[in-house]
Amino acid sequence: MAATEAGGRAAPVNASANAGPGMGTGSRKAFYQFGYARAADQDAFAATGKPPRHPIVVVGAGPVGMTVAIDLAMRGNEVVILDDADRIGEGSRAICFFQRTLEIWDRLGVGKPMVDKGITWQVGKDFLRDDLVYQFDLLPEDGHKMPAFINLQQYYAELYLVERIVELPRIDLRWRNKVSAIDSHADGVRLTIETPDGPYEIEADWLIACDGAKSPLRAMMDLEFKGEVFDDRFLIADVKMTADFPVERWFWFDPPFHAGQSALLQKQPDDIWRIDLQLGPEADPETEQKLENVVPRIEWMLGHSNFELKWVSLYSFQCRRIDRFVHDRVVFCGDSAHEISPFGARGANSGVQDAENLAWKLDFILKGEADTSLMATYDAERSDAADENIGHSTRSTDFIAPKTEMERTLRNAVLHLAARTEFARAMVNSGRLSQSVTYATDFSTPDTEAFSGSAKLGAPVPDATLRTAEGRET
Amino acid sequence: MMDLITTSQLAAPDAAYNMIVDAHRGLDEKDSAVLNARLVFLLANHIGELSVLEQAIALAKEEL
Ligand SMILES: Cc1cc2nc3c(=O)[nH]c(=O)nc-3n(C[C@H](O)[C@H](O)[C@H](O)COP(=O)(O)OP(=O)(O)OC[C@H]3O[C@@H](n4cnc5c(N)ncnc54)[C@H](O)[C@@H]3O)c2cc1C
Numbered sequence: 462m463a464a465t466e467a468g469g470r471a472a473p474v475n476a477s478a479n480a481g482p483g484m485g486t487g488s489r490k491a492f493y494q495f496g497y498a499r500a501a502d503q504d505a506f507a508a509t510g511k512p513p514r515h516p517i518v519v520v521g522a523g524p525v526g527m528t529v530a531i532d533l534a535m536r537g538n539e540v541v542i543l544d545d546a547d548r549i550g551e552g553s554r555a556i557c558f559f560q561r562t563l564e565i566w567d568r569l570g571v572g573k574p575m576v577d578k579g580i581t582w583q584v585g586k587d588f589l590r591d592d593l594v595y596q597f598d599l600l601p602e603d604g605h606k607m608p609a610f611i612n613l614q615q616y617y618a619e620l621y622l623v624e625r626i627v628e629l630p631r632i633d634l635r636w637r638n639k640v641s642a643i644d645s646h647a648d649g650v651r652l653t654i655e656t657p658d659g660p661y662e663i664e665a666d667w668l669i670a671c672d673g674a675k676s677p678l679r680a681m682m683d684l685e686f687k688g689e690v691f692d693d694r695f696l697i698a699d700v701k702m703t704a705d706f707p708v709e710r711w712f713w714f715d716p717p718f719h720a721g722q723s724a725l726l727q728k729q730p731d732d733i734w735r736i737d738l739q740l741g742p743e744a745d746p747e748t749e750q751k752l753e754n755v756v757p758r759i760e761w762m763l764g765h766s767n768f769e770l771k772w773v774s775l776y777s778f779q780c781r782r783i784d785r786f787v788h789d790r791v792v793f794c795g796d797s798a799h800e801i802s803p804f805g806a807r808g809a810n811s812g813v814q815d816a817e818n819l820a821w822k823l824d825f826i827l828k829g830e831a832d833t834s835l836m837a838t839y840d841a842e843r844s845d846a847a848d849e850n851i852g853h854s855t856r857s858t859d860f861i862a863p864k865t866e867m868e869r870t871l872r873n874a875v876l877h878l879a880a881r882t883e884f885a886r887a888m889v890n891s892g893r894l895s896q897s898v899t900y901a902t903d904f905s906t907p908d909t910e911a912f913s914g915s916a917k918l919g920a921p922v923p924d925a926t927l928r929t930a931e932g933r934e935t
Numbered sequence: 936m937m938d939l940i941t942t943s944q945l946a947a948p949d950a951a952y953n954m955i956v957d958a959h960r961g962l963d964e965k966d967s968a969v970l971n972a973r974l975v976f977l978l979a980n981h982i983g984e985l986s987v988l989e990q991a992i993a994l995a996k997e998e999l
Binding site for chain 1: 972
């Protein structure tokens with residue numbers, strides 16, 4: 462396997478913050494670089510002209526593709542993963558992972574490194590201009606193995622997933638294997654793959670498309686990606702700061718250092734702080750990314766200039782989804798199926814839940830324990846989940862970035878009342894933290910008898926103590 | 936589901952009307968909008984029924 466041959470372990474390559482092409486102030490090179498290795502399939506295809514066939518091919522080694530691959534492999538299936546890149550750690554993306562995601566990763570053997578490296582915060586503060594309007598304290602809940610959430614850079618999450626893959630002989634992870642064409646038919650998919658050694662072809666019984674929000678596979682299949690595109694741009698900055706600073710999440714509506722917009726500050730591991738600055742639709746991205754504009758705002762937020770800028774980039778956000786998640790033997794999973802604006806941190810979190818929903822179903826189908834119609838339940842349940850997540854993050858985006866003057870007046874009225882009343886605090890929406898979706902589809906047969914426990918139909922089972930046959934509690 | 940009450944409930948309708956108008960007196964348009972926004976949220980929470988709020992919005996939005 463490529464990753465093994467690159468030294469068995471992912472090796473840090475570069476963590477500098479030098480200016481790079483097209484990234485304004487700072488571009489970080491990849492943190493972890495892996496090697497390309499020629500796959501036996503390439504020789505087989507060259508020799509016979511016949512594409513070797515695999516039961517499961519996953520396209521995309523992002524958090525979602527790796528999760529679904531690990532889950533399927535741990536259930537005894539052979540999995541090929543193809544990724545067009547050979548590195549992780551480029552760019553700053555997800556930083557917040559929730560309990561349900563951590564529980565799934567824990568089952569797959571990667572929960573511990575994530576939780577050990579990740580950090581949590583408890584106190585969140587929301588400001589309107591200079592005034593603290595709302596402060597909340599997320600007290601840790603007892604009785605759960607996994608914390609409610611952790612902050613962890615996405616590249617660490619990806620690194621731990623790669624390291625887990627290296628331990629699993631059933632996964633064949635191929636870097637710099639870019640899928641350039643697919644031919645989907647009723648009982649399989651033929652893929653054309655570009656590599657540094659030239660193209661080759663393989664066949665898959667099932668193809669899982671985890672190729673991200675821009676999904677080239679979705680485009681190859683001419684599938685629509687519909688939804689709302691927000692005009693506002695956001696500037697994301699990561700700064701390193703070792704100074705004493707409370708580990709709290711601070712959110713400003715209409716900050717004094719950035720009138721009319723919003724700003725968010727929260728901590729990640731390695732003394733890195735994530736800053737999100739809303740720029741508004743009219744902002745000129747070039748100007749906004751200039752150091753002389755970015756640095757003073759950060760100085761104001763932190764109250765000093767004792768920090769080092771590690772990464773700056775601009776994003777605009779969308780809430781869109783694909784109409785159907787399953788097309789014959791091609792299954793969309795993660796961002797390729799739904800793009801969710803980051804308020805509430807639902808992107809990767811919901812993708813990991815797609816992965817877990819899909820893995821056991823596909824495993825049943827491949828083992829002949831269920832027929833392919835089971836896949837319709839994946840489509841139904843995860844479509845519902847996508848709608849729910851998109852609904853939440855759209856409402857957060859609307860609250861954070863009001864679209865008209867009157868919307869802003871209403872929003873600020875809530876913030877004003879939040880400092881004075883409890884009901885208004887419940888309306889303040891600087892991102893609703895992601896929770897696992899409760900499936901209300903037809904597959905959750907209704908209870909016929911009353912039940913008083915906290916477990917709900919269609920929802921994950923809460924952590925509980927089990928008693929063994931010998932009467933021991935675990 | 937509760938119905939929106941549209942029959943007179945206030946013992947002194949004139950006083951209620953004047954109370955609201957007085958509250959706006961001396962405010963410019965912008966501040967008036969702010970006052971209205973705050974009032975709407977306070978009263979909506981006091982009502983505490985989404986369906987009543989929905990009926991009130993529908994009635995208020997007639998011809999808009
Ligand atoms: C600023 C920001 C903050 C965010 N914060 C959070 C957060 O706090 N919490 C959260 O849960 N989510 C967050 N998200 C969303 C999260 O980053 C994504 O939801 C997540 O990366 C999706 O994972 P994925 O595996 O579906 O796709 P990706 O991570 O996009 O991975 C797709 C992979 O497919 C590969 N690929 C693409 N095309 C091909 C091809 N033709 N052949 C082979 N390989 C291909 C790519 O190289 C890539 O490795 C945030 C996003 C942004 C931008």
